[in-house]
Amino acid sequence: MPSSRPMPLRCPVCRVPLQAVDNPGAPLSALVCGSGHSFDAAKQGYYNLLVGKGTVFEADSAPMVAARFNFLESGHYRPLAEAVAAAVAPLVPQRGEFTILDSGTGTGQYLRVLLDEVSRRGASCTAVALDISKFALRRASRLNPEAICLACDVWQPLPIADAAVDVVTVIFAPRNGAEFARVLRPGGRLVVVTPRAGHLAAVAERTGMLGIEEDKDARLAESLSGHFVAESARDLDIGMMLTPGEVADLAFMGPAGHHLDRAALVSSLGTGDEVTAVDARFRITVFRPATAAT
Numbered sequence: 001m002p003s004s005r006p007m008p009l010r011c012p013v014c015r016v017p018l019q020a021v022d023n024p025g026a027p028l029s030a031l032v033c034g035s036g037h038s039f040d041a042a043k044q045g046y047y048n049l050l051v052g053k054g055t056v057f058e059a060d061s062a063p064m065v066a067a068r069f070n071f072l073e074s075g076h077y078r079p080l081a082e083a084v085a086a087a088v089a090p091l092v093p094q095r096g097e098f099t100i101l102d103s104g105t106g107t108g109q110y111l112r113v114l115l116d117e118v119s120r121r122g123a124s125c126t127a128v129a130l131d132i133s134k135f136a137l138r139r140a141s142r143l144n145p146e147a148i149c150l151a152c153d154v155w156q157p158l159p160i161a162d163a164a165v166d167v168v169t170v171i172f173a174p175r176n177g178a179e180f181a182r183v184l185r186p187g188g189r190l191v192v193v194t195p196r197a198g199h200l201a202a203v204a205e206r207t208g209m210l211g212i213e214e215d216k217d218a219r220l221a222e223s224l225s226g227h228f229v230a231e232s233a234r235d236l237d238i239g240m241m242l243t244p245g246e247v248a249d250l251a252f253m254g255p256a257g258h259h260l261d262r263a264a265l266v267s268s269l270g271t272g273d274e275v276t277a278v279d280a281r282f283r284i285t286v287f288r289p290a291t292a293a294t
């Protein structure tokens with residue numbers, strides 16, 4: 001159910017509120033601010049709010065995004081999507097208004113599961129999904145037509161109003177603690193998914209992909225310290241039997257995809273019926289703002 005709340009967006013140039021308007025003569029809308037800055041929707045529906053020089057960043061390529069999409073469609077990570085939805089569900093008011101930000105949304109497949117859960121609970125929801133990769137946003141906006149999908153850089157001031165969001169979700173994506181704290185309402189929560197030691201170790205072994213460092217948890221807390229306090233955490237392990245194509249997608253959808261040759265990787269993994277046993281190890285942590293009493 002769409003929300004009747006005002007749009008929680010701010011112009012990335014001058015910080016005054018952004019509103020959606022229909023473009024005369026065009027089916028697509030644009031976002032405009034009171035000072036006249038205007039951002040047209042791409043044909044897939046997302047808005048490009050990247051302004052200025054931004055962070056020097058090698059965005060995921062189209063083939064890397066396709067590998068992510070295909071792997072997530074295989075359903076092996078579905079229990080993770082459901083666990084994230086279960087972590088967010090208690091924060092959703094029954095039949096009330098709710099605003100969610102999915103930062104580093106990628107292909108938007110986790111957001112889809114989350115929005116379906118919110119809608120089952122009868123809440124009216126405003127969803128904002130952001131990512132720096134336009135290839136990812138093309139898919140995210142097609143999959144989540146009710147969400148406001150934004151191309152922007154999480155390391156820049158977010159184009160989102162102060163205290164406008166109930167829940168921020170960050171699934172394997174960068175975390176800007178100061179900005180997440182600014183956009184959350186008092187009482188809001190940050191839900192973060194990170195890999196634990198041993199995550200995809202069998203894939204790392206077979207593909208040369210980097211493993212997960214032991215101190216990842218300490219680094220997560222450190223990266224958010226001063227802004228957030230961990231409130232609860234749940235570990236989730238998923239045992240998977242993967243085909244060579246699925247192993248290749250898993251390797252290729254992560255940072256290793258920037259330098260792996262997918263065709264060579266697939267042929268080195270074999271094309272037969274051979275399956276590889278792979279364990280995925282996740283932690284879902286719910287943080288409250290450091291200043292919030294509850």
Ligand SMILES: C[S@@+](CC[C@H](N)C(=O)[O-])C[C@H]1O[C@@H](n2cnc3c(N)ncnc32)[C@H](O)[C@@H]1O
Pocket residue numbers: 055057059060068103104105106107108109110130131132133136152153154155170171172173174254
């Ligand atoms: C590992 S992927 C995770 C995507 C999605 N949450 C998922 O789990 O399928 C990390 C995502 O963060 C995005 N990202 C990386 N740096 C970013 C930045 N500076 N600003 C916004 N998004 C960024 C990438 O484009 C990518 O889609």
Ligand SMILES: [Zn+2]
Pocket residue numbers: 011012013014015016033034035036037
């Ligand atoms: Zn403006």
